[in-house]
Amino acid sequence: MQIIDGKRIAAEIKAEIAATVREVIAAGGRPPHLVGLLVGHDGGSESYMASKTAVCEQCGFQSSLIRKDVNISQEELIKTIHALNDDDGVDGFIVQLPLPKHIDEQAVIEAIDYHKDVDGFHPVNVGRMAIGLPCFRPATPSGVMMLLERCGIETRGKHCVILGRSNIVGKPLANMLMQKASPGNCTVTVCHSATPNIKDLTLQADILIAAMGSPEFVKEDMVKEGAVVIDVGTTRVEDATRARGWRLCGDVDFDRVAPHCSHITPVPGGVGPMTIVSLMHNTLLAAMGKVYKKQ
Secondary structure (H helix, E strand, C coil): CEECCHHHHHHHHHHHHHHHHHHHHHCCCCCCEEEEEEECCCHHHHHHHHHHHHHHHHHCCEEEEEEECCCCCHHHHHHHHHHHHHCCCCCEEEECCCCCCCCCHHHHHHHCCHHHECCCCCHHHHHHHHCCCCCCCCHHHHHHHHHHHHCCCCCCCCEEEEECCCCCCHHHHHHHHHCCCCCCCCEEEEECCCCCCHHHHHCCCCEEEECCCCCCCECHHHCCCCEEEEECCCEEEECCCCCCCEEEECCECHHHHHHHEEEECCCCCCCHHHHHHHHHHHHHHHHHCCCCCCC
């Protein structure tokens, strides 16, 4: 059994990105510029933005944060997005979700210029991904694909079972893994809350990806011997033994499942570190015109 070290792999990719940025600057170019747009003061969003800023610095990027009051109107927020769309000094930007309830998230996502949509949520990027065209891919699924590739995990002809059908993780991963690519070429089954025989399906999985947000849902009797298990779940659960009173818990009962796996990701330290690195990778591609030609 091999524990997949997402921290180590993320550090390798950050170093590669930083080296590329140094080459761009040495050739007379400018560093990639990533902007984060944050509405309100959600604790999780604040932490993510702080992490993004730190990783931007490590990669040699320029990073900016635009804060908006929680009561901002949808019209005003979209005006800000249009200004970022039109700013030639901005290579990519993200609108941190979730947004306040009075704002239509889908309308906001669709207002983003897909050329700068480094989160990979715009319908154009989603559609291009579905048919295998170059696009910006969502950060967490892209991070999972990087882990599979960097660990040399064979995917061709394998049965991959994904637990969860979210637009952010489950659906994009299913699309990526069924493409004629490497990693890819999987037979993919997507399970969700209405799937009646989940255990029967997970036991068939060569690669099991848990992305339900249900702590320790996957038990040892749900995993076949030698399977690859990727745990995307990150739920805060109470833990009186920790100074902060909580710990991050994945969707997999790690201690009991791990002995049965060929490879498994821990939580934390598995998929998590790859999410921001994938965002950096998309931003670098945007800055270099590698996905869409610079306008």
